[in-house]
């Protein structure tokens with residue numbers, strides 16, 4: 629059940645380029661499903677709205693997230709040191725729909741790999757296709773996924789590691805190697821759209837983690853609404869995980 633946790637920052641460090649890794653600890657126990665997210669209250673009166681971040685790792689009393697520096701909030705967060713108190717509402721959203729014994733491929737681009745990390749650590753039979761801009765970004769994610777997946781496939785935009793190009797360039801080859809039951813995707817919208825098209829063409833189940841500008845994060849304000857084939861849906865409450873067939877890209 630979702631609730632407010634009073635947490636303290638254990639570490640908050642640059643992981644690579646403009647991506648930071650944040651680990652918080654709290655009293656009380658948080659249980660969450662891969663794909664769910666938290667709403668962080670930034671520790672300053674300047675920010676009224678919470679910021680949504682995906683769960684990258686969770687061991688009940690410690691939670692890890694990764695965030696890219698985007699605007700005022702994330703830039704401020706990067707300046708906050710360990711020991712600082714911070715509160716968060718969790719767990720939010722629905723999470724991925726995976727059953728025991730399914731063979732899963734995770735496909736992520738950039739910081740979209742963060743929530744997929746929690747999936748890699750939670751499910752048994754998992755491979756990952758990592759998309760990074762550069763070798764240093766790909767290295768970060770291959771280090772984080774190491775030991776949590778059976779096989780890793782890597783692409784970089786500039787070809788400095790793995791295959792040169794986008795995840796959608798390597799995906800057809802990866803899909804032809806093994807019989808996946810489902811592909812879970814998180815990253816920029818254009819990447820998710822292209823990946824979903826390739827996966828659905830093969831009649832494989834595809835779940836995508838959608839983003840929407842969020843205010844309340846609790847289903848009360850409509851700011852995160854998303855057009856789907858079933859009508860308008862709220863990313864924070866009906867998602868962020870959606871069946872890719874339902875999305876109007």
Ligand SMILES: Cc1cc2nc3c(=O)[nH]c(=O)nc-3n(C[C@H](O)[C@H](O)[C@H](O)COP(=O)(O)OP(=O)(O)OC[C@H]3O[C@@H](n4cnc5c(N)ncnc54)[C@H](O)[C@@H]3O)c2cc1C
Pocket residue numbers: 665677678679680681682683693694695696697698699700701702703739742743838839840841842843863868
């Ligand atoms: C379900 C979900 C999970 C997310 N998980 C991650 C993650 O694991 N790592 C990560 O780096 N980013 C993640 N994001 C995006 C992240 O929330 C935004 O980058 C962040 O809120 C930007 O805040 P800002 O103050 O730096 O930017 P600003 O642009 O200054 O933000 C202004 C306002 O818009 C909202 N906003 C801006 N961009 C987004 C966005 N893309 N999605 C939702 N609200 C936004 C902010 O929360 C804030 O209220 C996630 C978004 C959603 C919806």
Ligand code: FES
Pocket residue numbers: 841842843844845846847848849850851852853862863864865
């Ligand atoms: S953020 Fe308010 S309804 Fe989703």
